[in-house]
Amino acid sequence: MFIVDCDCHNYWCSATVLEPYMDGVFKDMFVRGEKTGPRGAFPHGHRPWFHPEGFARHDVNPVEEDDNYTIMKEKHLDKYNIDVAILTGDEPIEASTLANPYYADALCRAYNDYLIDYWLPKDDRFWGSIVVAPQDPQLAAAEIRRAGGHPRVVQVLVSHGAARPYGDPFYHPIYEACAEMGLPFAMHLGGQGGINAAPIGAGPTTFFWETHAILPQTAMTHVASLIAQGVFEKWPALKVVIIECGVAWVPSVLWRLDANYKALRKETPWLKRLPSEYFKSNIRMSTQPLEQPQNIQHLWATLEAMDGENTLMFASDYPHWDYDDVTKLHIPPAWREKVLGLNALDVYSRLPQRVREAAE
């Protein structure tokens, strides 16, 4: 079985690893300024929720920077025979929470250079996500064109916490750049706080587990917005990957979108297909964490309603507290080959021929 892990977090012990990749005033701010983040000391507008146990698995305890890779190799890549790991960073997507878009952009650029320089050469299985700060789409687009040309970069990544829904024409320069570079646009759960002040519809929740369970509502907003604002009519080949936002809500939102569109298509005359059809052709959902009903058939019926065989892609979320190993993925057995690897090969079109041949 050919396995692509679409959400493999490359950690650092300290964000000081970025120092060599920064210069000028932003390096000055990075070295001397206030750092709001957790142990990695990365600046961001902090979320109001704290994980009571920390985010990482307790059997992953790097001391030196290189431990981050060696532990990942031993406990994840080698152990589960992962063929392709799409690296999704960790704290850098929190750059989207900063009010200062210039500093946020500088942090993203530094991270992307560090990713390319430090992580990608470490292992043939590594492919990279460059991080951009969507609060200034022009700067983000410039960064996509700058760093997105690296042959081992396979996607553009932002947080799903955002100041406005991602279909908004405000963001369209980002999709223009993604389309030009042939890169998917991915959003990962996170980025609550700072300028992304309303990730939860009715205001802040109280407990971490409660919050984590209902965070998909932000992803619902982005799915509706991307489709309604015609992003997939303007860029029909663009793929959007939604990571770690749950999946069982997808059919219900698509049903609602289709029903409302049938009554009010006149609001969005640029659409040519039903909302659910744009979803199936252009949006892909990562599996982790799959919902866990007591009766697995309830989940499978739901996944079927979203064409899960073709729209789901395996993700482990290594090394986070709710990590899924590939042997425990609760999907219909007949779907495993597609969901574990082949669907991702369609999305990550930059993965070279030799990788594709390995999948056959």
Added chain:
Amino acid sequence: MTTRHFACKTADVLRDAPKIVSVSNLSIGIFSLNDGYHALLNICPHKGAALCEGPVCGTTRQTSDREFVYDRAGELVRCAWHGWEFDIRSGEFLVDPTVKARRFDVSVEGDDLYLHI
């Protein structure tokens, strides 16, 4: 094999306000457009609501990005309940033309209007 039924006087059918008649136990809306009279069954194929009691209106033409062209004024009826838009002439639902409201032929003799059912 259709049968001709007297429906109403042509003067009873106003522009933008269909005349709802009951013929052969069927409720039917008769519309007056530029090119003559058209008739649709007053039952929406979506949920059975009173299709012809909704507004006669136009809609946006399919365009490229962020361009709003109001078009076809008076040529569409929006179902009274859920707002699905139907082409009065063909009975076709705009989003999915395979969904059709049942239509009937109309003929006029003098100022009498007939439905062919």
